[in-house]
Amino acid sequence: MAMIGAPSPAPPPAEQELPVYWASAQPGTAGQIGRRRLRIEDFEVAIYIVVWVFFLLMVAFFIWKGSRLDEEEKNSTTYYAMIDTVAGLDPEKDLLRPGPVDPEFNLTLGLASRTATFGACFQTGTAVAVSYRTVQLAAGVVPKLCVDPKQSAKEGSVVAWGSRVPVPRMVRDVLVGDLRRGAAEFDVALTVHKPDPRSVWWDVVSCKAKVGDAAAFATPCSLYRSNVPEPVDQPGYAGYTPRPEAPPESGDDD
Numbered sequence: 001m002a003m004i005g006a007p008s009p010a011p012p013p014a015e016q017e018l019p020v021y022w023a024s025a026q027p028g029t030a031g032q033i034g035r036r037r038l039r040i041e042d043f044e045v046a047i048y049i050v051v052w053v054f055f056l057l058m059v060a061f062f063i064w065k066g067s068r069l070d071e072e073e074k075n076s077t078t079y080y081a082m083i084d085t086v087a088g089l090d091p092e093k094d095l096l097r098p099g100p101v102d103p104e105f106n107l108t109l110g111l112a113s114r115t116a117t118f119g120a121c122f123q124t125g126t127a128v129a130v131s132y133r134t135v136q137l138a139a140g141v142v143p144k145l146c147v148d149p150k151q152s153a154k155e156g157s158v159v160a161w162g163s164r165v166p167v168p169r170m171v172r173d174v175l176v177g178d179l180r181r182g183a184a185e186f187d188v189a190l191t192v193h194k195p196d197p198r199s200v201w202w203d204v205v206s207c208k209a210k211v212g213d214a215a216a217f218a219t220p221c222s223l224y225r226s227n228v229p230e231p232v233d234q235p236g237y238a239g240y241t242p243r244p245e246a247p248p249e250s251g252d253d254d
Helices: 029-074 169-181 214-218
Strands: 077-087 104-113 120-122 127-132 135-141 145-147 152-161 185-193 202-210 222-228
Touching: 077 185, 077 202, 077 214, 104 120, 104 127, 104 135, 104 145, 104 185, 127 152, 145 152, 202 214
Parallel strands: none
Antiparallel strands: 077 104, 104 152, 120 145, 127 135, 127 185, 135 152, 185 202, 202 222
């Protein structure tokens, strides 16, 4: 029973409704974003592939260029050797008596450039050695001589000599027979600087030559050993003893 005059209780507050926001996407928007992302990724992949292909092509080009230059350098110079005369190996005198021999070879050397890229040179320090049946008989130095690309030249003032060279009996007997028949063939080895002037290495080329046989210039020397150190400028046989000089003429004392 309500009491007369008593205040009535206040009604509970009405619940407030939170605003509702609706978002709507247009049809196809998500697909366009996905396709755009795929196009960007495809473009990046294409750039990556192009860069790698270009890099591999450049590497292949430099490898091919280097091998071509190496091959051109190997075939750029031709060397020749001819033995004009020999002394100290007379089969009737020097080789019949026992003991060492003192041979001396007068040589004509030639070189030719075969390319338009490299010239050809007997650089300072070029060495020559003459052997018979693997026995070195003489050695000497070659004067400097250079030619331009596609040019050739001869040097006829080369002397290789040996001092007190021991020759084994079997080799001596064969050499005597060959010299008597005019069939003695000697090995002439040239230690030459590589055609590329930037290189620090030398090559050894080997030639076959008979005494007085001009046909030796028809057969070029062949490469025997590549990339060897610079030869020591000490002509002579094996131990490289200095070549003796003629004593000065003595004059009358006043």
